[in-house]
Amino acid sequence: MYNKALIVILLVLVSTSLCTPATGQTKIDGSQLWFTNTELNAETIKACPDYIYLSQKSETYNIIKKELQDNLNTLFNKDVKVIKKLKPGSLCVGTTAQKNLTTYFSDSELKELGNDGFIIRTVKNNNTIIIANTEIGALYGTYHYIRLLQTSKDDLVNLNIVEVPSYDRRLLNHWDNLNGTVERGYAGHSLWQWDELPATISPRYEAYARANASIGINGSVLNNVNASPDILKTEYLNKVSVIAKVFRPYGIKVYLSVNFASPSVIGGLSDANPKSADVIQWWKDKAKEIYTIIPDFGGFLVKANSEGQPGPNDYGCTHADGANMLADALQPYGGIVMWRAFVYNPKGNDRAKQSYDEFMPLDGQFRSNVIIQVKNGPVDFQPREPISSLFGQMKHTTLMPELQITKEYLGFSDHLSFLGTLFKEFLDTDTYTEGRNTTVSKVTDGSVFNDSITAIAGVANIGLDTNWCGHHFAQANWYVFGKLAWNNQLSVRDVAKEWLMQTFSHDEDFVSSMSRVMMESREAVVNYMTPLGLHHLMGWGHHYGPEPWCVIEGARPDWLPTYYHKADSIGLGFNRSSTGTNAVAQYAEPLKSVYDDPKLCPEELLLWFHHLPWDYELNNGKDLWTELCYRYNLGVEQAQQFEETWNTLQNKVDMDRFKEVQQKLATQVREAIWWRDACVLYFQTFSDRPIPHELFKPVHKLEDLKKLKFNMTHHN
Amino acid sequence: MYNKALIVILLVLVSTSLCTPATGQTKIDGSQLWFTNTELNAETIKACPDYIYLSQKSETYNIIKKELQDNLNTLFNKDVKVIKKLKPGSLCVGTTAQKNLTTYFSDSELKELGNDGFIIRTVKNNNTIIIANTEIGALYGTYHYIRLLQTSKDDLVNLNIVEVPSYDRRLLNHWDNLNGTVERGYAGHSLWQWDELPATISPRYEAYARANASIGINGSVLNNVNASPDILKTEYLNKVSVIAKVFRPYGIKVYLSVNFASPSVIGGLSDANPKSADVIQWWKDKAKEIYTIIPDFGGFLVKANSEGQPGPNDYGCTHADGANMLADALQPYGGIVMWRAFVYNPKGNDRAKQSYDEFMPLDGQFRSNVIIQVKNGPVDFQPREPISSLFGQMKHTTLMPELQITKEYLGFSDHLSFLGTLFKEFLDTDTYTEGRNTTVSKVTDGSVFNDSITAIAGVANIGLDTNWCGHHFAQANWYVFGKLAWNNQLSVRDVAKEWLMQTFSHDEDFVSSMSRVMMESREAVVNYMTPLGLHHLMGWGHHYGPEPWCVIEGARPDWLPTYYHKADSIGLGFNRSSTGTNAVAQYAEPLKSVYDDPKLCPEELLLWFHHLPWDYELNNGKDLWTELCYRYNLGVEQAQQFEETWNTLQNKVDMDRFKEVQQKLATQVREAIWWRDACVLYFQTFSDRPIPHELFKPVHKLEDLKKLKFNMTHHN
Numbered sequence A, B: 001m002y003n004k005a006l007i008v009i010l011l012v013l014v015s016t017s018l019c020t021p022a023t024g025q026t027k028i029d030g031s032q033l034w035f036t037n038t039e040l041n042a043e044t045i046k047a048c049p050d051y052i053y054l055s056q057k058s059e060t061y062n063i064i065k066k067e068l069q070d071n072l073n074t075l076f077n078k079d080v081k082v083i084k085k086l087k088p089g090s091l092c093v094g095t096t097a098q099k100n101l102t103t104y105f106s107d108s109e110l111k112e113l114g115n116d117g118f119i120i121r122t123v124k125n126n127n128t129i130i131i132a133n134t135e136i137g138a139l140y141g142t143y144h145y146i147r148l149l150q151t152s153k154d155d156l157v158n159l160n161i162v163e164v165p166s167y168d169r170r171l172l173n174h175w176d177n178l179n180g181t182v183e184r185g186y187a188g189h190s191l192w193q194w195d196e197l198p199a200t201i202s203p204r205y206e207a208y209a210r211a212n213a214s215i216g217i218n219g220s221v222l223n224n225v226n227a228s229p230d231i232l233k234t235e236y237l238n239k240v241s242v243i244a245k246v247f248r249p250y251g252i253k254v255y256l257s258v259n260f261a262s263p264s265v266i267g268g269l270s271d272a273n274p275k276s277a278d279v280i281q282w283w284k285d286k287a288k289e290i291y292t293i294i295p296d297f298g299g300f301l302v303k304a305n306s307e308g309q310p311g312p313n314d315y316g317c318t319h320a321d322g323a324n325m326l327a328d329a330l331q332p333y334g335g336i337v338m339w340r341a342f343v344y345n346p347k348g349n350d351r352a353k354q355s356y357d358e359f360m361p362l363d364g365q366f367r368s369n370v371i372i373q374v375k376n377g378p379v380d381f382q383p384r385e386p387i388s389s390l391f392g393q394m395k396h397t398t399l400m401p402e403l404q405i406t407k408e409y410l411g412f413s414d415h416l417s418f419l420g421t422l423f424k425e426f427l428d429t430d431t432y433t434e435g436r437n438t439t440v441s442k443v444t445d446g447s448v449f450n451d452s453i454t455a456i457a458g459v460a461n462i463g464l465d466t467n468w469c470g471h472h473f474a475q476a477n478w479y480v481f482g483k484l485a486w487n488n489q490l491s492v493r494d495v496a497k498e499w500l501m502q503t504f505s506h507d508e509d510f511v512s513s514m515s516r517v518m519m520e521s522r523e524a525v526v527n528y529m530t531p532l533g534l535h536h537l538m539g540w541g542h543h544y545g546p547e548p549w550c551v552i553e554g555a556r557p558d559w560l561p562t563y564y565h566k567a568d569s570i571g572l573g574f575n576r577s578s579t580g581t582n583a584v585a586q587y588a589e590p591l592k593s594v595y596d597d598p599k600l601c602p603e604e605l606l607l608w609f610h611h612l613p614w615d616y617e618l619n620n621g622k623d624l625w626t627e628l629c630y631r632y633n634l635g636v637e638q639a640q641q642f643e644e645t646w647n648t649l650q651n652k653v654d655m656d657r658f659k660e661v662q663q664k665l666a667t668q669v670r671e672a673i674w675w676r677d678a679c680v681l682y683f684q685t686f687s688d689r690p691i692p693h694e695l696f697k698p699v700h701k702l703e704d705l706k707k708l709k710f711n712m713t714h715h716n
Helices: A002-019 A042-047 A059-076 A107-111 A135-151 A203-215 A234-250 A277-293 A319-333 A351-362 A420-428 A440-444 A472-486 A492-503 A508-529 A561-565 A591-596 A603-609 A624-647 A655-687 A702-707 B002-019 B042-047 B059-076 B107-111 B135-151 B203-215 B234-250 B277-293 B319-333 B351-362 B420-428 B440-444 B472-486 B492-503 B508-529 B561-565 B591-596 B603-609 B624-647 B655-687 B702-707
Strands: A051-053 A081-083 A090-095 A118-122 A128-132 A160-163 A169-173 A219-221 A253-258 A299-302 A336-340 A370-375 A399-404 A455-459 B051-053 B081-083 B090-095 B118-122 B128-132 B160-163 B169-173 B219-221 B253-258 B299-302 B336-340 B370-375 B399-404 B455-459
Touching: A042 A135, A051 A059, A059 A090, A059 A135, A059 A234, A090 A135, A118 A135, A128 A135, A135 A160, A135 A203, A135 A492, A169 A472, A203 A234, A203 A472, A234 A253, A234 A277, A277 A319, A299 A319, A319 A336, A319 A351, A319 A370, A336 A455, A351 A370, A370 A455, A399 A420, A399 A440, A420 A440, A420 A472, A420 A492, A420 A508, A455 A472, A472 A492, A472 A655, A492 A508, A508 A624, A508 A655, A591 A603, A624 A655, A655 A702, B042 B135, B051 B059, B059 B090, B059 B135, B059 B234, B090 B135, B118 B135, B128 B135, B135 B160, B135 B203, B135 B492, B169 B472, B203 B234, B203 B472, B234 B253, B234 B277, B277 B319, B299 B319, B319 B336, B319 B351, B319 B370, B336 B455, B351 B370, B370 B455, B399 B420, B399 B440, B420 B440, B420 B472, B420 B492, B420 B508, B455 B472, B472 B492, B472 B655, B492 B508, B508 B624, B508 B655, B591 B603, B624 B655, B655 B702
Parallel strands: A051 A081, A051 A090, A090 A128, A169 A219, A169 A455, A219 A253, A253 A299, A299 A336, A336 A370, A370 A399, A399 A455, B051 B081, B051 B090, B090 B128, B169 B219, B169 B455, B219 B253, B253 B299, B299 B336, B336 B370, B370 B399, B399 B455
Antiparallel strands: A118 A128, A118 A160, B118 B128, B118 B160
């Protein structure tokens, strides 16, 4: 009796250990990203092909073959053979160059796939074909197929999937400096080992390329937009060339940020005037050199006349003059210029208006290989902003959204905040510039305008940390950016679930609980940092903790929180309505009227557009002050809820990641309280009203919080 | 030592008892309404006049004198004398007929006061004058002055207050039947003792008139809009005349609801065709009779061709034909017709559109003494509705709002729900029909249109219950209606505080805590009954508890909840957008676009205008189903918070009212849970999704709730 019970216990232990995610390593450290968990849904078991058929050979096909073999064999625990002649029960991967595959597809549907699209279709003889116009398209189809096998709840024996990306260029921007630091990077130093290159090639380069390709990212700007001119030196181009070679079979092009003053700084010219023949020639020569070294080089990203960077304005020229000059240099080789619209100067009365004011007059003046890269919001990657008013308004210029994956303003890699909801809210916002349903998605992906280029960029959150992103859950932001760049209509809740399944577990309770946490997490950050449309309340320089009181003598006013919150004895918020700076006039109707009127303005943007009295009555029966206290505290409660939820899931996750995330969540709760107390107590010095006692009592004293100095050592 | 301590304790006890509100009665039963508490703010002590100067005599002046003497003597605990010749230190009350008073005022400012306005001004010799063009205006000024003494925190020694009402006619509608019942009344039987009248005059009539006059109400429609023709019989007119006599010195006119079929039912005519000469003559004769008996009779309120009531449509005539015929009969005597726009028939696909569809074609066809009485929302006094689209759109017809003070759909007199926020939200809503800032207030109070009449009506919550309204806090809804009818720009939070101070206590903690509760209370009801724009989920007939499932064979579909919530496996809500019934098209831009687009539509009206999928993603990161569960539970938590707050205030309120309110709040919590569970569990049968475990677990089972039969015996 005793023995039998023991055996049962042992069996349970054995089967439990069998059920833990197979990862090929003892410590699960996050280094495998969304390739970590290789559970298979029971429903997909019968979908396993008997053979893999690849008629072609190439570097990319080798990747396809390896991914399929590794994954199918791991997933199904069997040995799926690669065959050279088609047999029933095969998974066939190929391009339209292979005529024996194209018979199952119409010419028109293949044409619509473009460069990167693919079709996965089950045809006769139980064969499934992944077809594309290019090998890279076939690679995307392969990753898609593997993901389906692993995460889909659907029957996978009769597939007919057509995927075409929303944007042609799906880019990561790395704000990596040549000295190995990463601006606004919170996951260790730069991936790019410039000192060792070109001789030594870190295995991380390929792992990075694979991760990107698996979600459809096809370009990387390797260096910081605050660009060192050195990147264009031949020495560095040779290093870049090595990275480009690793990326190439994964379909990833390299791009570089360039310093507009390069011709004078490294070229020996007296200036960088875009009207100067010498300067023009210098760039032409440089372009030629680049393309000699990197034949498929993507193009330039330029931050000009912004935050101290040089630019065409230095020579009395416009942004168009500067961008076109570079575009002409790259044009013979098919390169593009991504010119950032992130400009503002301290003299304006409203930083939120300046990008629009400066770029709108240039509409229509840019070359067809120039694309204006516009941050999602009019200020700078705040937890919540309205959309930049340029979207949809610059009708004769191609625009691309710039999103920030790294969380400069949302708690670095310390806070769990899934940005899928932020990205989607932005993409789904209707600009109304061409009537109803001309969302940011549609005005940037070519659905509305006849764009010569379509592109989207995300500022990467990737570094040398073992888990790549500093926080296990921050990987999801890289993932969701890629997925939305591929398909801007996706449900980000589905993406979150899919990511959780691939990264952690298929356990239903785990996936539903943590996807709820992820979906709510960005709003929690908004609540405890900058609710109701507040913004830019963070500390000077580091942008981490709360410093709504921050005043620094001689500082640019538009770098100080008081410029944005405008708290006074009357109320709170920035009057950008028609009675204030009239930033609302930059939006199309009805957005203009909606934002202009506090009664119509969405509450989540209320103090972005309006300065409202402390006793302003909201429709829910609360006054502004009470609502502010309520939301700050709600953010804390949400963070606490996240921590509690995670703690209930201990037996569903490997212990290493469980503990690491647990520690981060505890930090997040502590810092949510810090934010809440700091902001509420500071604003209370203006409102002169009590914190409703049923809400909370501050843990800290304002005076103590004001003395806190943030320790930056654990960040770049 | 011991003795001293005892003395201190005794002193504390004595002083505590001295601080309890003086009420002149042992049991505080609510019968004294907002005259209950006669504490005086310490700051106003020095404002006590030494004398009262009234040069005139009349019934109204007698009231003024009595109110001032009683109140000043009680408030200041001294004997303030009434003098006949002006002395320094007097409070003078008079009209512009008294030339010795008018010297302190300009002609133009006096002219602007109209019939009901007043000025309170401190002039030389420490005299304060309350002046008006009419005795009634002086009475309003008197009540205002007393209220200021009691509740103001300002220095009252240098007053200069000018008050002119927003609406000329500020009416209560009593839905009282001649048999003594009250339709949708939850405070006992009717005040009007028709059986005893005209011989016996209840003291309640004067108490009612006084309460109304103190907040500026100047008209009462005595009988139900579902009117018995009998009210126009001479027998009843003689009874009405007695009530009118009691009301007259308080400035309150009586009005009657009339049954359109009266000429045939009580007049012996063959029909009530408004084009029939006999019918026209009958009404002319009746009007003459009425004005002989009641010379200052206000006019008729008519519910015609609505919910089975007779009307001009019965004879192929329009609402305008009917209204004008009555208006012509009343015109020689200065009477008005208030013609209700509350019409709908079961054939339409959207009840919310019908009032607009039926009345808009008649715009401009009404006599100048007709005013169309329009309910605040397009359906029927739900916890939240958008505004009726008629406001601002009928530009050539005078409109008056009809609000419901009695809480037919908000928990009767069992739930604490302060309607000030509902009324104010409605009045503050911008119609945009004449451009920005043409709010409902402004399009109805004469600011925008050149209205021949301005008026507002509230359906009374008054009955024979000792505390008048069934719930001590329901008195506040009568009070706030009156205050907003007087001044539609008031802060309802201030009104709530003022009411609390006059009704309960000046204690700061009490006033701030309970005003917060009051301000949040309507939103709590919205949350636990009909969040996110849901409506009409209540039980058949009684309109009390939740019955979203209600199906009754052969019933009018537009009387059933399913007509409104349209829950199905896909989602929830009524598609009134341009892809649905297009009710949004009845609103002016930008409201039309805002309501039409789920991304712009205020979340609190989302399911009023849209049918959205269960997984529809809201900007806060929650899907529709989760948000629905969240809001229902939030409503319960709010109700619980109200109960907790009240319980902390036990030592600040008299025990009788404390216990009575406590019991009501416990009921409210219980019934909030009932609503939450019923609605969430019912909708779950469509959504097929779990209730997020971190939110709540239902207390009830759906099957049990469906079996519940509501016991109506304790209501009319």
